[in-house]
Amino acid sequence: MSTTYDVTxxxxxxxxxxxxxxxxxxxxxxxxxxxxxxxxxxVEGEGFTDAQVAEAVDEAGYALA
Incomplete structure (x- = not known):
């Protein structure tokens, strides 16, 4: 599974x-x-949530659009 996100x-x-x-x-x-x-x-893989992706992006210092 692959999901595309916009990161600002x-x-x-x-x-x-x-x-x-x-x-x-x-x-x-x-x-x-x-x-x-x-x-x-x-992001490729299985079993992760949008919330986990948002948290990881935030931890890196950026945000989901």
């Missing part, structure tokens, strides 16, 4: 790495693809 505030590779690191620690997430230019983040 990302501007560089460091931003993408921070979001990837936090999302990768969510149980059930098996892959993360970040496109800084569009603000899109694709």
């Amino acid at each position: 505030g990302m501007t560089c590779g460091h931003c993408a790495q921070a979001v990837t690191t936090e999302l990768s620690s969510v149980q059930g997430v098996t892959g993360v693809q970040v496109d800084v230019a569009t603000g899109k983040v694709v």
